[in-house]
Amino acid sequence: MGNIARMGESLTRTPSTQTATSVGEKMLDVLSAAVVGARFADVVAQTGLPKATVHRILHQLVDLDFLVRDPSDRFAAGPAMLGLAGRTLNSLDVATVAHPVAVDLAREVDCTIHVGAESGEEVVYLVRQDASKPYRMRSRVGSSMAMHSSGMGKAILATWPRERVIEYAHSTGLPSRTVHTITDLDSLLAELDEISRTGYALDLGENEGGTVCVAVGIADTFGRVSYALSISTIELEYAGRTISELAPHARAAAAEIARRLGR
CATH class of the missing domain: 3.30.450.40 (GAF domain)
Incomplete structure (x- = not known):
């Protein structure tokens, strides 16, 4: 639960002009696009978000272990994401x-x-x-x-x-x-x-x-x-x-x- 809590904290530390909900939606969009083995450019194209926004969110998700980045610059599900998926499937x-x-x-x-x-x-x-x-x-x-x-x-x-x-x-x-x-x-x-x-x-x-x-x-x-x-x-x-x-x-x-x- 630690990584999920940290993810929630990261969603609330946003500028006053941006709600936590909108940031959360963007983070989920980036996670959904990246978890299938996509590269940075693929995530940008699929989400339609600015490159700077995608870069920042990907960095957060990697830091939280929801994503990992391989040597070919592709993203994949990280240990936190796999653990969450496993618990979901079991239940x-x-x-x-x-x-x-x-x-x-x-x-x-x-x-x-x-x-x-x-x-x-x-x-x-x-x-x-x-x-x-x-x-x-x-x-x-x-x-x-x-x-x-x-x-x-x-x-x-x-x-x-x-x-x-x-x-x-x-x-x-x-x-x-x-x-x-x-x-x-x-x-x-x-x-x-x-x-x-x-x-x-x-x-x-x-x-x-x-x-x-x-x-x-x-x-x-x-x-x-x-x-x-x-x-x-x-x-x-x-x-x-x-x-x-x-x-x-x-x-x-x-x-x-x-x-x-x-x-």
């Missing part, structure tokens, strides 16, 4: 981050919203937000389902290297959940290619008879798709592939969750 609760987005989406489309996480060869439900309608899905937060029989699972599988998908198929045997479950490798690979092309996955009664969903993967802080979001309902409302009409809503919500996770 990050994806369910807490995703829940308000799921609430808004359920209100928007009036369908059940799920957010799940990859867990070995399964997807675990982290969030379930019900629609206003009287029917209820069988899903429960904390329960799991097979990757290949669910929309969320297939959205994640579609980002895996083909070799890993083949290993998954051989390991699990692609067991059937319903008469519509994909149970052979060639069909699964073809389905995953289609998901990669369209950007969303469908579950047409493959995991639970009479229900359909559209799902989109969610990138985590490191850009890996280890989470997914789905919009689910009964087949009587969205017969066949018409559930795909809600794909733009799923994409927007998944992108918002990813943004809140730091992507």
Whole structure:
């Protein structure tokens, strides 16, 4: 906490014509621009700030260990920044981050919203937000389902290297959940290619008879798709592939969750 406190002190020691808030915003802009390995000129160009201002702020950030400067004159995250990032990631609760987005989406489309996480060869439900309608899905937060029989699972599988998908198929045997479950490798690979092309996955009664969903993967802080979001309902409302009409809503919500996770 010492470096953060010193950073706060540096923000308050400003000329009377400049507020601490404006200086703080500039410092954060410079830090955001520099932390990706940028040079001085890159930071100036990205922030649009005067060179003298950028130079002064960079010097402060290096002095506070939020940045380091390498021999090629590029800046990178310093020990204080890395420590802060590590503590943030350790305390990050994806369910807490995703829940308000799921609430808004359920209100928007009036369908059940799920957010799940990859867990070995399964997807675990982290969030379930019900629609206003009287029917209820069988899903429960904390329960799991097979990757290949669910929309969320297939959205994640579609980002895996083909070799890993083949290993998954051989390991699990692609067991059937319903008469519509994909149970052979060639069909699964073809389905995953289609998901990669369209950007969303469908579950047409493959995991639970009479229900359909559209799902989109969610990138985590490191850009890996280890989470997914789905919009689910009964087949009587969205017969066949018409559930795909809600794909733009799923994409927007998944992108918002990813943004809140730091992507």
